[in-house]
Amino acid sequence: ETGVTQSPTHLIKTRGQQVTLRCSSQSGHNTVSWYQQALGQGPQFIFQYYREEENGRGNFPPRFSGLQFPNYSSELNVNALELDDSALYLCASSQQGFEAFFGQGTRLTVV
Amino acid sequence: RKEVEQDPGPFNVPEGATVAFNCTYSNSASQSFFWYRQDCRKEPKLLMSVYSSGNEDGRFTAQLNRASQYISLLIRDSKLSDSATYLCVVNGKEGGSTLGRLYFGRGTQLTVWP
Numbered sequence: 001e002t003g004v005t006q007s008p009t010h011l012i013k014t015r016g017q018q019v020t021l022r023c024s025s026q027s028g029h030n031t032v033s034w035y036q037q038a039l040g041q042g043p044q045f046i047f048q049y050y051r052e053e054e055n056g057r058g059n060f061p062p063r064f065s066g067l068q069f070p071n072y073s074s075e076l077n078v079n080a081l082e083l084d085d086s087a088l089y090l091c092a093s094s095q096q097g098f099e100a101f102f103g104q105g106t107r108l109t110v111v
Numbered sequence: 112r113k114e115v116e117q118d119p120g121p122f123n124v125p126e127g128a129t130v131a132f133n134c135t136y137s138n139s140a141s142q143s144f145f146w147y148r149q150d151c152r153k154e155p156k157l158l159m160s161v162y163s164s165g166n167e168d169g170r171f172t173a174q175l176n177r178a179s180q181y182i183s184l185l186i187r188d189s190k191l192s193d194s195a196t197y198l199c200v201v202n203g204k205e206g207g208s209t210l211g212r213l214y215f216g217r218g219t220q221l222t223v224w225p
Contacts, residue, residue, distance in 0.1 A: 042198055043215045045212055098202075102155050
């Protein structure tokens with residue numbers, strides 16, 4: 001196991017709601033990245049946090065936001081959910097941007 | 112143009128076959144290269160890093176050609192348990208990231224049949 005844990009594992013929300021996903025990084029890792037993976041596609045980079053600061057962002061709207069805490073765990077928040085936000089959300093931890101280790105993901109369904 | 116391009120397959124091969132996956136990337140300044148494996152509805156798992164000199168791990172061999180911006184993965188003597196999606200991954204420093212971040216191909220699906 002990678003030591004990266006995500007919660008919850010599954011979630012169903014209705015359009016317009018807000019959601020918070022959580023990730024605990026692997027011990028010793030100070031960088032957390034979040035990815036969205038739609039069915040049949042590779043993971044798409046949302047953003048990355050390094051030492052509690054956002055360090056790079058992909059092509060996602062501002063309603064996708066995040067936090068990293070002093071213990072390097074992280075949250076992904078999505079406001080005003082849309083149907084297209086339904087996907088597997090993956091958190092990956094690494095040591096300063098090198099090879100990443102993934103949590104099991106949160107499968108979000110927006111109805 | 113996507114940063115990382117892969118043939119999505121699917122590749123269907125019998126046990127014991129040799130199968131090769133190819134991948135190209137667009138950013139010549141990319142620093143690190145990886146192959147990840149993803150089983151159905153699971154998270155990606157690091158299979159191996161890819162080095163310029165080429166590297167081998169048992170039945171798996173990875174090659175990198177920086178001049179052509181091309182990465183390959185060769186699986187010899189395929190096993191049923193090799194059935195999965197193989198993701199080509201490149202670490203680059205776009206998107207405002209000082210550390211570099213991972214760009215994923217869409218994955219190549221492999222099914223090994225008995």
